[in-house]
Amino acid sequence: MWVAREHILLKKRLHIYALMALLIIMPRVLFAQGKYGLEFASKDIDPDARTGMNMFPDKPFMAGKQFALSFDISFIPNIASYFGYVFRLTDEKDQHIDLVYNVRTQSFELIAGDEYSGISLKTAPAPFIHDWQRLQLEVNNLQHSLTLRMNRQIVGKARLHFTPGKEWRLYFGANRYDRAQTFDLPPMRLKDIQLHRENALVHHWPLRQYTGNNDTDIIHQQVAEIDHPIWLAHVYRNWEQAADFTTIGNASVAFNKETGMLYICARDTMFRYDCNKHVLRTDSLTQPHGLPAGNQSVFGGKQLYNFLTDLKKVSTYDENSHSWNTPVDNDSVTKYWHANRFYAGFDSAIYVIGGYGNYRYTNQVQRYNIASGQWELLNPGGDTYTPRYQAALGTTTDGDSAYIIGGRGSVKGDQLLNPHNLYDLNLFDARTASFKKIYELPAPEQPFAFGNSMVIDTREQSYYALTFANDKMQSSLQLIKGSLTKPEYTPLASAIPFRYFDIRSRAELFYYEKAQKLIAVVLYTPENHVTQVRIYTILFPPALLTTPEDSQPASHWLLWLLTGAGIMCCLAILFSMRRIIGATTPKPAPAEQIIVTPVPVMVTISKEAIETAVAAAPAGPAIYLFGQFTVLDNKGNNITRLFSPLLKELFLLLLLHSIPDRKGITSDRINELLWPGRTGKDARNNRSVNIVKLKNLLDKIGPYTLEKDNDKWLLYFNDEQVSIDLLQFLEKADTDTPEDITALVALTVRGGLLTETEYGWLDKFKSDISADITTRFLHQLQRNTHKYAPEQVIAIANSILNFDPLSEDAVMFKCRALVALKQHAAARAVYNSFAKEYEHIYGESFEKEYQALLVD
Numbered sequence: 001m002w003v004a005r006e007h008i009l010l011k012k013r014l015h016i017y018a019l020m021a022l023l024i025i026m027p028r029v030l031f032a033q034g035k036y037g038l039e040f041a042s043k044d045i046d047p048d049a050r051t052g053m054n055m056f057p058d059k060p061f062m063a064g065k066q067f068a069l070s071f072d073i074s075f076i077p078n079i080a081s082y083f084g085y086v087f088r089l090t091d092e093k094d095q096h097i098d099l100v101y102n103v104r105t106q107s108f109e110l111i112a113g114d115e116y117s118g119i120s121l122k123t124a125p126a127p128f129i130h131d132w133q134r135l136q137l138e139v140n141n142l143q144h145s146l147t148l149r150m151n152r153q154i155v156g157k158a159r160l161h162f163t164p165g166k167e168w169r170l171y172f173g174a175n176r177y178d179r180a181q182t183f184d185l186p187p188m189r190l191k192d193i194q195l196h197r198e199n200a201l202v203h204h205w206p207l208r209q210y211t212g213n214n215d216t217d218i219i220h221q222q223v224a225e226i227d228h229p230i231w232l233a234h235v236y237r238n239w240e241q242a243a244d245f246t247t248i249g250n251a252s253v254a255f256n257k258e259t260g261m262l263y264i265c266a267r268d269t270m271f272r273y274d275c276n277k278h279v280l281r282t283d284s285l286t287q288p289h290g291l292p293a294g295n296q297s298v299f300g301g302k303q304l305y306n307f308l309t310d311l312k313k314v315s316t317y318d319e320n321s322h323s324w325n326t327p328v329d330n331d332s333v334t335k336y337w338h339a340n341r342f343y344a345g346f347d348s349a350i351y352v353i354g355g356y357g358n359y360r361y362t363n364q365v366q367r368y369n370i371a372s373g374q375w376e377l378l379n380p381g382g383d384t385y386t387p388r389y390q391a392a393l394g395t396t397t398d399g400d401s402a403y404i405i406g407g408r409g410s411v412k413g414d415q416l417l418n419p420h421n422l423y424d425l426n427l428f429d430a431r432t433a434s435f436k437k438i439y440e441l442p443a444p445e446q447p448f449a450f451g452n453s454m455v456i457d458t459r460e461q462s463y464y465a466l467t468f469a470n471d472k473m474q475s476s477l478q479l480i481k482g483s484l485t486k487p488e489y490t491p492l493a494s495a496i497p498f499r500y501f502d503i504r505s506r507a508e509l510f511y512y513e514k515a516q517k518l519i520a521v522v523l524y525t526p527e528n529h530v531t532q533v534r535i536y537t538i539l540f541p542p543a544l545l546t547t548p549e550d551s552q553p554a555s556h557w558l559l560w561l562l563t564g565a566g567i568m569c570c571l572a573i574l575f576s577m578r579r580i581i582g583a584t585t586p587k588p589a590p591a592e593q594i595i596v597t598p599v600p601v602m603v604t605i606s607k608e609a610i611e612t613a614v615a616a617a618p619a620g621p622a623i624y625l626f627g628q629f630t631v632l633d634n635k636g637n638n639i640t641r642l643f644s645p646l647l648k649e650l651f652l653l654l655l656l657h658s659i660p661d662r663k664g665i666t667s668d669r670i671n672e673l674l675w676p677g678r679t680g681k682d683a684r685n686n687r688s689v690n691i692v693k694l695k696n697l698l699d700k701i702g703p704y705t706l707e708k709d710n711d712k713w714l715l716y717f718n719d720e721q722v723s724i725d726l727l728q729f730l731e732k733a734d735t736d737t738p739e740d741i742t743a744l745v746a747l748t749v750r751g752g753l754l755t756e757t758e759y760g761w762l763d764k765f766k767s768d769i770s771a772d773i774t775t776r777f778l779h780q781l782q783r784n785t786h787k788y789a790p791e792q793v794i795a796i797a798n799s800i801l802n803f804d805p806l807s808e809d810a811v812m813f814k815c816r817a818l819v820a821l822k823q824h825a826a827a828r829a830v831y832n833s834f835a836k837e838y839e840h841i842y843g844e845s846f847e848k849e850y851q852a853l854l855v856d
Contacts, residue, residue, distance in 0.1 A: 035236035035543040036208040037072070037191035038215075040173045041228055043079055044277075047183040052174035055205070055224045060092065060167035061195065063141055068196040069170070070136035075128040076187040078260075078276055078515040082125045084185035087172045089139075091165030094179070097146070099137070101186045110137070110148055112160055119148045119156035132191070139164060170195075174227065189232060210234050236543040238494045239520065239536040243273055243280045249330075251531035253521050254297035254304055255510040262510070262519060263317075264533055265289075265297045265306055267330070270322060273535055275512045275519060280535075286323045289315070293525070294334030294357075294503070298350055300343025300399075301370065309336045309352050312375045314368055336362070337503040338452060340393035344430045346400045351430060353404065354388050356503070359416070359689060361387035361409035365433065382434030387413035388422055392450035392465045392509075397458050402428045403438075403484065405465060406450040416693065421447045421470070425484070439487040447471060447641045448478075451507030455518065461485055466507050466520060468498050471641040472629070472648075474756050475500040477507055477520065479542060491545040496536055499524050502645055516540045621702040622723040623655075627750030629757055633700040647694055649759060650674060654694075654706070654715040656765055659727060664712030673761060726753070726769075738787050741780050741796065748773060748799045755802075770803040774810075781813050793817035806838060812853050819854060827854075 040051035086099040098111040108121040138147040195203040249267030260275035304317040315326040335357025350368040365378040388409030423441035451466030477496040482489035506523040624630040657665040671683035703718035797814035818827035838846040
């Protein structure tokens with residue numbers, strides 16, 4: 001019985017140790033699957049800025065009897081010419097071996113000295129554009145011969161007509177290192193360069209770097225120097241901003257996926273971003289074109305169209321005359337904000353789905369027949385499609401179906417009836433005019449909406465879409481890759497800054513297959529007469545969302561050491577199992593002892609640790625105005641996401657103008673800030689509707705009073721039942737005992753006043769609070785430092801720095817407190833960070849040295 005039980009325990013232990021070994025080995029396996037390598041800047045680039053790599057800048061490579069050079073190579077897609085030198089090997093006699101791509105013969109030519117070697121790899125660029133290929137050159141010094149292989153298959157052999165030397169230099173790309181300089185190189189990418197000497201691997205440059213101008217060989221630490229590197233680990237993870245401009249009118253965007261031309265339609269100009277040449281061109285229109293708020297553009301059937309669904313008019317653009325064929329009323333207002341649209345080639349029609357306007361969401365499907373010029377309202381069949389806007393749409397390869405995911409809406413379309421974010425994936429079949437619900441994503445902890453368009457990959461059954469938090473203005477766009485069959489998705493690449501203001505903001509995503517790039521377009525229209533446009537690109541397929549540190553390789557010997565350790569763990573447990581199974585007399589197991597050995601640990605006092613120690617969140621309703629805007633309901637649940645940007649601003653206007661020493665805010669002032677340019681009646685209606693919505697949210701928080709006194713709105717909460725950190729701070733404004741200061745620190749440790757919220761009218765509130773806090777806290781430290789423990793001094797200094805990051809006095813007190821705690825490295829790091837930020841802001845060095853800061 002005991003043996004059987006012990007067998008079970010041993011089996012479990014074996015599984016655990018095996019898993020440990022796998023976890024040790026796994027990082028190397030996972031890392032090998034990442035996007036990495038070196039891209040070479042070549043064509044259409046100034047020769048001085050082209051990429052070159054010197055593998056042995058200090059001393060040459062000793063060849064021995066024979067050596068082999070191998071590497072992975074691919075070509076950058078969508079380039080006119082791939083001519084150029086891939087590498088050059090040069091010996092001490094100035095004899096060289098070159099690999100050159102010849103565009104006339106479409107082949108890699110191996111050149112020895114001043115003659116063709118006779119080895120030629122016939123291949124068009126295409127196989128190198130879509131996949132990595134492994135090339136290997138073998139040089140036999142004894143036989144005076146060359147062998148070229150591709151993917152281990154011999155391409156050709158030839159005899160060298162000169163006696164090769166013993167010492168070699170190796171250059172890739174632009175060669176500015178020896179006497180025969182050359183700047184002709186193919187637009188290529190390289191990774192995993194290896195050198196074998198007499199069949200032994202002696203050098204390996206993975207080219208896995210994220211930044212920097214060199215790469216270190218992981219065998220013998222030979223450092224290769226690189227001029228103007230483009231690291232793939234960086235460009236596959238980071239969006240590159242291609243354009244940033246402001247134009248007149250309510251601009252809209254369309255994309256020609258065949259030519260890679262992105263159109264930004266403005267009132268008096270047509271902007272064309274060429275994804276092939278990375279150039280933004282402008283064409284002045286022969287006459288201005290009306291672009292009413294909410295207009296949309298789409299490209300299909302070799303034509304560019306612009307329309308406002310409400311007007312039932314579609315304009316066609318003539319690229320020769322730079323004009324639109326149908327005039328449009330510029331002052332029209334849409335009720336189909338953020339509707340989804342697409343062009344279907346099978347019936348030459350434009351489809352418009354959903355939208356928002358007049359406080360209603362819609363699920364209408366409208367179709368415009370280009371041939372007849374007629375609009376029709378379809379009655380789709382299949383599954384029910386919830387009324388919505390802010391959804392993402394992407395078409396299949398044939399263009400006769402469209403996937404639609406997410407959005408914001410309500411079951412009955414009424415904005416007053418439980419509006420919420422949606423996370424379902426639907427397929428609209430244009431041929432049958434029917435919807436099919438595929439699945440619904442689990443509701444995320446942090447709600448998000450989608451950019452207007454997404455990219456569908458039917459081969460991999462996946463989609464790529466832009467998501468953003470639609471509960472705050474200072475948001476960001478996060479690219480995700482999701483499945484078309486299973487409710488799952490993965491974040492990719494870095495985020496794009498995104499100023500979200502409901503119908504004024506828009507994001508689009510396109511894919512240009514020839515260049516293997518995703519294109520993101522961000523539109524923001526603060527007023528009806530201008531639009532801010534930003535264009536971003538990233539290589540496709542993008543890498544997983546990781547930090548640069550995640551993409552750095554561990555040292556070669558350490559990985560092997562850890563791998564061996566994992567294997568030894570498995571062997572040890574196997575040996576243990578054999579020994580116990582072989583035992584015939586069971587012995588009672590001794591009681592397990594846990595021995596705790598004290599280990600000295602250096603602990604850095606962080607803002608987060610202090611925050612945890614001094615600031616406990618209330619269990620009931622609360623409104624946090626320090627740090628990120630946060631609201632808890634009467635059950636302690638976070639309901640911040642329920643505040644749309646408009647409701648959030650209305651709420652803060654009412655609350656902040658009602659705090660002590662404020663006299664409330666008038667209706668006219670609210671209208672001026674939230675609905676500028678609207679008629680009095682229209683603004684009044686908007687205000688009434690949104691106050692009703694706001695009251696629904698206030699009811700969830702706790703007892704409150706919202707009243708109008710002498711034409712001024714005032715909002716109060718029962719301070720015994722609803723906790724508001726700013727009001728608690730102001731109530732203690734006249735006290736300065738150490739106990740009171742500690743309580744004030746606990747209130748402000750979350751950050752400055754509404755740190756992620758930016759309104760013009762809010763600046764005065766922020767400056768007043770900031771001046772009050774910094775003055776009060778600094779005065780306390782200057783007079784009573786001796787009354788506080790070093791940890792408390794650090795907490796007070798952190799609070800000051802939340803409001804004034806360049807407070808020299810706060811940094812001084814913090815560094816001194818850290819030194820008192822023996823945290824010398826942390827104190828130095830605080831000083832260095834402050835000095836760097838000081839120089840960045842003021843353009844001059846911080847004049848006080850570290851030691852002087854500690855003793856003054």
